[in-house]
Every structure is written in structure tokens, then in C-alpha cells.
Amino acid sequence: MSKYTKQFKLGVVKRYLNKSTSFNAIGQHYCINGSIVRRWVKRYEHYGAEGLGKKFSHYNLEFRLSVLQHMWDQQLSYAETALVFDIRSPGCLGVWERSYHSGGIDALTPRTRGRPKNMSAPPTPKAPHAKEDESRSHEELLAEVAYLRMENAYLKKFKSLSSATSTDNTAQQAQVVQELRQQYPIAGLLKLAGLARSTFYYQQKALLAADKYADLKGRIRSIYARHKGRYGYRRITATIQKMGTLVNHKTVQRLMTSLGLKSLVRIKKYRSYKGDVGCAAPNILQRQFEAQEPNQKWVTDVTEFNVAREKLYLSPVLDLYNGEIIAYETSRRPVFEMVSNMLKKALVKLKPGEKPVLHSDQGWQYRMPAYQRLLGKNQVTQSMSRKGNCLDNAAMESFFAVLKSEYFYLDKFKSIDELQKGLAKYIHYYNYDRIKMKLKGLSPVQYRTQPLVT
Structure with missing residues (x-):
């Protein structure tokens, strides 16, 4: 949806043309930037009232090349070129020029918008066979059976684990590989799971490591319960620091979030003021809260x-x-x-x-x-x-x-x-x-x- 209607733009332009004043003065009157007024006036002078309305265009490759070539030949700016070719957004010319210099014509070619209709599924590992069953040896058939058994065991274990826990996907895959490595070769399991060997051992080390914040979490729970939820992370941080433990308030805030703890008092109130947006009106009412008639x-x-x-x-x-x-x-x-x-x-x-x-x-x-x-x-x-x-x-x-x-x-x-x-x-x-x-x-x-x- 356009921020300004065609009628509003036309009114701004006509006010500028009827009065001998600057773009900035007109913009200040309507609470808009003076450069926007200048752009509207130029478009009105070239294309009339139609130049102030909406325009939905899809520019093909030939049009983009002709626009860039004209801009380079005439040594025009983006704004001047956009005015000549009736392009509503001068910024897209800079995108076209950078795309052309970085990737040539291929980079300048318009791409199909949106998500493709048919999403290609990620490739799944296949069993190691490349011949027809009649021409394969006994050892090849046994290898395929072993691979299929490993794949079946991995999928069953992964499905049961993912439904029972909420850890991340990589940690789940590493845990399944660890549980099945006594039955199947680890190289095949890692290939099936799509894990690098270094990632697998990193996850094993992380599982064996103790929670370094276990003691701090206990203190946070204790302080929170003692004060019946009245303390937020700032007061809890100050209390812990008084006990002699140096801890950052951001760490306490993150741990309280993971524990589901939040202060129960002084909920943040709604504030409608968001800075100097638009124009502020004067205080005409002046605390005169009496009216002599309705709708006054x-x-x-x-x-x-x-x-x-x-x-x-x-x-x-x-x-x-x-x-x-x-x-x-x-x-x-x-x-x-x-x-x-x-x-x-x-x-x-x-x-x-x-x-x-x-x-x-x-x-x-x-x-x-x-x-x-x-x-x-x-x-x-x-x-x-x-x-x-x-x-x-x-x-x-x-x-x-x-x-x-x-x-x-x-x-x-x-x-x-x-x-x-x-x-x-x-x-x-x-x-x-x-x-x-x-x-x-x-x-x-x-x-x-x-x-x-x-």
C-alpha cells in the first residue's frame, strides 16, 4: 500500500506551483522531506497527474540494458534517468548497475519471483549398488543387506529419540550414531547421518561435559523462591554478587529465561510515544476540561x-x-x-x-x-x-x-x-x-x- 495517495501528492504539487516558495518549506508544511516534494514536482512536469499514481512494472533484460546504456552515454544520475524512463524507484538503477558490473548480463536477467512451485527434496543416501541384481556377486548382495539393516536401525532409533526429547537435530544424530556404533561401522553411520567425524566427537565431548552453570541455577531458583517471584534478573544478580560471586547480569537473565523464571511485578506498561514521528500539534486545550455544549x-x-x-x-x-x-x-x-x-x-x-x-x-x-x-x-x-x-x-x-x-x-x-x-x-x-x-x-x-x- 502506498504511503501517500495520488490526491495528496497532487495537492502538494499544486501548492508548490501556486506559491513562490521552496521545496523544504512545502515539505515542512506537510511533514515530509523536501526532496520528496522535488521528485513529485519533476514527475508532474514530465508526465502530468498520471506520473503521481501507482505503477506496477516488470522490467525485462532488454529494457534494463537500454536504460543503463542511456545513463552511461548521457552521464545522467539515477534520479534523472528514472525521470526519463518513468521508473518510480531510482534506487533500482543502482542495483542494476552493480549487478551488471559484478556478474554481467546473467546477473542482470530478472529472476522468477517467489518460491518455486515444486521444491526439490534433499538427496537421500542410497544403498551401494550400481548393477542389476542378476549380475551382482554374493558379497555385493550381503553388503547391500547390511547397509539396509543399518539404515532401518538408524531411522527407527532417530524417530523414537526425536519424539522423546527437544534437543537440536545435530545432537540427536550424534546420539543415535553413538548408540549404534557397536553394531555397525561408524564410517557408514556418519555417512548415513550426514555428520562430519569432527562434529560427532564434538557432540560426544559436549554430552560428557558437566553443566558449568548448575550451581548458579540453583542459587537463582533459591533467591527467586525466597522472594516469591518479586525479584527480576537485576536484583537477583545484585543478591548473588553480595554473596561473593561475580556474575554478569546478562548471564543471569539468560539462565532465568531457560528456567522459565520471570518477575511477577511491574510488568512493562504500554508506551505510545516512539520519538519525533510526524508533526506534533500545539496544546490548545490547556487543561480546560469544561465544555459548554456537546461535541465541543x-x-x-x-x-x-x-x-x-x-x-x-x-x-x-x-x-x-x-x-x-x-x-x-x-x-x-x-x-x-x-x-x-x-x-x-x-x-x-x-x-x-x-x-x-x-x-x-x-x-x-x-x-x-x-x-x-x-x-x-x-x-x-x-x-x-x-x-x-x-x-x-x-x-x-x-x-x-x-x-x-x-x-x-x-x-x-x-x-x-x-x-x-x-x-x-x-x-x-x-x-x-x-x-x-x-x-x-x-x-x-x-x-x-x-x-x-x-
């Missing part, structure tokens, strides 16, 4: 729930007029589609002439160009909290606190599906039945419809 001021955010080692994310929109949740969306991953679908549901409820302010934090979802374009299209003013200041969005944080204290922490959930169904019921209860003293003892929906009733 909205707030939104994303919160995380953890059930049975699975996560569920909730993205609601709250109206500051009455604290009503006017739209929400849930997802098992914090993807942009969750926020986008939530916003579309909320925009449907706007009446003609209503232009609310939508406040959020500086999460990456709210800095996406697609999100900001959707707000601008519907004349919604975007407002953002200051970086690292949750109090700027206190109204939304207050709703999350109420939701978790009244619903999530009071119940026990067996699955994410059960939590998801319960969230829908609670939000309906919160909007229609749960009264607020701040709203004169009415629920959010009752408070919003009260003027209509009276």
Missing part, C-alpha cells in the same frame, strides 16, 4: 489490559461536556487501524457545523499523516499534551482509572474475548446507567438529553 471538546488515549499473558488495547473518545464515551475500538495489538476506526466512528456522530477540538498525547498514532489528514478533512482541530505530561490529558486518564478500578480489578477474566465482551457492557453501563454527582446525579446520556426532555 473531545479527548482520547490508548490503554492496555493484560489477561493470561495476552494483551488487549482500548482506544476511546470522551466528550468533555458530559464525560460520555462517544466511540471506542479494541484490538489485540496497538495498530493504527484501531485509532483510525475509532476516529471514523466518532466523526459519524458530528452534526453539521460542529467542529470539536480533539486532544491526545504525543503518541505515534496521533502524529501519523493519515490521522491528521482525516482530522483536517472533517474540520476537527487537533490538540496534544506536552511531552511526558499526563496531567494535560487528565480527563482521559481519570476515565481509565475508573474503568479499571470498577471493572477490570474487581473481576477475574479467563480470556481476552471475555474481557472484550465485558468492556462493551461496562461502557454501555457507564454511558447510560452510572450516575455522576458532577452531572446533578444523572448519567452522561441522561445529562446530554435532559435539555431535549425539558
Whole structure:
């Protein structure tokens, strides 16, 4: 999927052509790089609006050679050559040129995309015979029988071992060879298993070696059990070091992972901020959490729930007029589609002439160009909290606190599906039945419809 639509590119180009300004200024206005604006303008000047749309092309060998030859003859850059031949990705010209210089025409020939339909099976060792049965000697037939018996014994032993253990394949093969070497020649077993002699003896040495971390693992288990799972690898490392044993925290972390030990407290919370992605909007709301009418001021955010080692994310929109949740969306991953679908549901409820302010934090979802374009299209003013200041969005944080204290922490959930169904019921209860003293003892929906009733 293209990051920018054809209509968006066309709008950027026309803005540049209509205003006497630089590429960088236009790019800064749309939160894109100035070089991208320059490329779009050049394509529009050469090919018109069609040059800004998608193009799916498969370039054959003759076309690639003609492009490279023209570029060399005219001493053009990759960008200039791509513009002449209407190639949307100038970087592929560099790939073609390097392939041609390194491997000639064969390297430049297009390869079939994807995985081949018929995958060739790996060659299996065959019994040592090259003649017809009638022409072979008695010794050759006995050798073939011995080989087949060895192969049968190896496959049976390997199958039973692989189903009973979870070690790696090489270790399993070496163990099978070790168990059968008293009955069959080791050279034939190694050839059948596809193992080098050095690999086989290395695996034997590794099996005989004692676990050098056995004592350390015992200490880790003891400390973890003594503190009832409250300690993570950092505190366990510090405790072991106080005992006089010098150990690296990465070693403790790796051993705890292999033992299946993990701290049971302070689970990492969801953080939506991922750096300076896109453009941040100013803090227009300024902690003014009172609204005089519906759909005047909205707030939104994303919160995380953890059930049975699975996560569920909730993205609601709250109206500051009455604290009503006017739209929400849930997802098992914090993807942009969750926020986008939530916003579309909320925009449907706007009446003609209503232009609310939508406040959020500086999460990456709210800095996406697609999100900001959707707000601008519907004349919604975007407002953002200051970086690292949750109090700027206190109204939304207050709703999350109420939701978790009244619903999530009071119940026990067996699955994410059960939590998801319960969230829908609670939000309906919160909007229609749960009264607020701040709203004169009415629920959010009752408070919003009260003027209509009276």
C-alpha cells in the first residue's frame, strides 16, 4: 500500500506551483522531506497527474540494458534517468548497475519471483549398488543387506529419540550414531547421518561435559523462591554478587529465561510515544476540561489490559461536556487501524457545523499523516499534551482509572474475548446507567438529553 495517495501528492504539487516558495518549506508544511516534494514536482512536469499514481512494472533484460546504456552515454544520475524512463524507484538503477558490473548480463536477467512451485527434496543416501541384481556377486548382495539393516536401525532409533526429547537435530544424530556404533561401522553411520567425524566427537565431548552453570541455577531458583517471584534478573544478580560471586547480569537473565523464571511485578506498561514521528500539534486545550455544549471538546488515549499473558488495547473518545464515551475500538495489538476506526466512528456522530477540538498525547498514532489528514478533512482541530505530561490529558486518564478500578480489578477474566465482551457492557453501563454527582446525579446520556426532555 502506498504511503501517500495520488490526491495528496497532487495537492502538494499544486501548492508548490501556486506559491513562490521552496521545496523544504512545502515539505515542512506537510511533514515530509523536501526532496520528496522535488521528485513529485519533476514527475508532474514530465508526465502530468498520471506520473503521481501507482505503477506496477516488470522490467525485462532488454529494457534494463537500454536504460543503463542511456545513463552511461548521457552521464545522467539515477534520479534523472528514472525521470526519463518513468521508473518510480531510482534506487533500482543502482542495483542494476552493480549487478551488471559484478556478474554481467546473467546477473542482470530478472529472476522468477517467489518460491518455486515444486521444491526439490534433499538427496537421500542410497544403498551401494550400481548393477542389476542378476549380475551382482554374493558379497555385493550381503553388503547391500547390511547397509539396509543399518539404515532401518538408524531411522527407527532417530524417530523414537526425536519424539522423546527437544534437543537440536545435530545432537540427536550424534546420539543415535553413538548408540549404534557397536553394531555397525561408524564410517557408514556418519555417512548415513550426514555428520562430519569432527562434529560427532564434538557432540560426544559436549554430552560428557558437566553443566558449568548448575550451581548458579540453583542459587537463582533459591533467591527467586525466597522472594516469591518479586525479584527480576537485576536484583537477583545484585543478591548473588553480595554473596561473593561475580556474575554478569546478562548471564543471569539468560539462565532465568531457560528456567522459565520471570518477575511477577511491574510488568512493562504500554508506551505510545516512539520519538519525533510526524508533526506534533500545539496544546490548545490547556487543561480546560469544561465544555459548554456537546461535541465541543473531545479527548482520547490508548490503554492496555493484560489477561493470561495476552494483551488487549482500548482506544476511546470522551466528550468533555458530559464525560460520555462517544466511540471506542479494541484490538489485540496497538495498530493504527484501531485509532483510525475509532476516529471514523466518532466523526459519524458530528452534526453539521460542529467542529470539536480533539486532544491526545504525543503518541505515534496521533502524529501519523493519515490521522491528521482525516482530522483536517472533517474540520476537527487537533490538540496534544506536552511531552511526558499526563496531567494535560487528565480527563482521559481519570476515565481509565475508573474503568479499571470498577471493572477490570474487581473481576477475574479467563480470556481476552471475555474481557472484550465485558468492556462493551461496562461502557454501555457507564454511558447510560452510572450516575455522576458532577452531572446533578444523572448519567452522561441522561445529562446530554435532559435539555431535549425539558
